Amino acid sequence: MRALASLALLAAGTAVCGAQQAHASISVADDAGERVTLSKPAQRVVALSPHAVELAYAAGGGARLVGAVSYSDYPSAAKALPRVGDNNALDLERIVALRPDLVIVWRHGNDERQLDRLRALGIALYHSEPRKLDDVATDLIALGRLLGTEPQAQAAAADYRGKIAALRARYAGRAPVSLFYQVWDDPLMTLNGTHIVSDIITLCGGRNVFANLTPLVPTVSTESVVAANPEAIVTTSVGATPADAPLPSLAAWHAWPRMMAVARGNLFAVDGDLINRPGPRLAQGAEQLCRDLDIAREHRPK
Template sequence: MIQLPRLASLISAMLVACICASSAQASVTATDDSGATVSLAAPAQRVISLAPHVTELIYAAGGGAKLVGTVSYSDYPPAAMQVPRVGDNKALDLERIVALKPDLIVVWRHGNAQVELERLRELHIPLFFSEPHRLDDIALTLTRLGTLLGTSNTADAAASTFRQDIAQLRTRYTNRPPVTVFYQVWNQPLMTLNDTHMISDVITLCGGRNVFANLAPLVPTVSTEAVLAANPEAIVTASAGATTPDKPLPQFETWRAWPNLKAVARNNLFAIDGDLIDRPAPRIAQGAAQLCEDLEVARSRRPAGEE
């Protein structure tokens, strides 16, 4: 016969187990970057990512083990290289996606082709749209994904760490003497970013000023003459895996033909690893730190008496 204290203990343990099991199956809801409410009957167990930055976010939020499909260039963390591919940002293998039986698909709102998004909607699989525009949005996305994945503890911790990293940079650099910056996305045609892009937010974080912040659209095309007229103190671009290139980048060689351009005259031509600055995911804190250091170098190269 089971003694009463022991019986009470067993019943208590059973109740706790039931509550935990019930919680694991409870419905979850989050708002995505399109403003839509995404509701799941239970935390997602089979997830597909349709952008490299989304893949990074899912792993950071603690959902890597639930990732059953992703797209080309999803190469971080290294474990992501082993996840089956379902296409790229231009074309998706819908049959493969269906065969993987996802209960959640995380989409790059403006990166995935619109026609492909319409086809995805026809599958009636829950879609979460990701399109962070500000650094603070990354932490928010982590917490939202943590809710949908049932990994809130990990996601909240990652969000807190990211916020702290950005806060430290903001405290150190935001109020430093401003540096005018031309961020070069591409050289032919010559393209840059406006103020609604996250990279512009990084520039501001570092005490910089995007000289083409007020242009439209998100990635406007500009002329050489417009850059010369803006006369930026620094020119920044992304380079594959190289924060300090061993040889001059072609896009910088274009500007060396204009030795009176302030950025050229002071040798303020900076390249940052594209994976760290282009992807709106937690590693952008590393890219931001590099950019902040580069702009501090630009400040150090000013003639005496110039602020």
């Protein structure tokens, strides 16, 4: 097969790559706690999630990107990048043909078996999966080192941290709002307390009603949501993604008019690209969510 032949060709160069890494001058830790080492700043980068593309551009490395996955549409220049599949199904032959010296991967979004094949070829992988708001800044700085664009990355991280700090100061004393965050409606899915969105909820003075569940993205029942009786329900709306893409709906909750979120009119939608992609634009998504929770507070009986 052509794919296997391509992979074999790159495998032949693994020894050379290993020799270069023996004298590595750049070393950072990624979000999986693994060391990523390069002998020089990366020149050809493939990003395997839309948020990884955003991080690379924000860190000053947009000109180094040579490949991306579907829905990588921000900034606008990213739309012209060659596609190497989507989050779940990567075109390994295409990735190899692009000759990357760094691949930014999404730890829990990409197929681990495919990542293992890239790793076996000696390609440097940086796992990006921010779990706390400040992890976005940490990723920016780490990528800036790997890309040789530290001044731009440091500036982007400082700007992002400033915006998050301002939101934290503004909403720190607000009354708590219990919240159900709906990822999808069929099956009904949410996020637990270790997901970065839950950190945003906390920042805004919210309380994730399913924070204690074990899976990162748990499936829950309608009855369990009704029993939790959240004061607000939040989902995502269309952002930069195609208008015809399937999105979760809140309409079904009107069948439960006594549930507090429904009775008080606290069914909200936040731009999905701003809150689901853990990049610098999370500050904008957080601001939207914080405003929505303020509306929920205003809806409380006087």
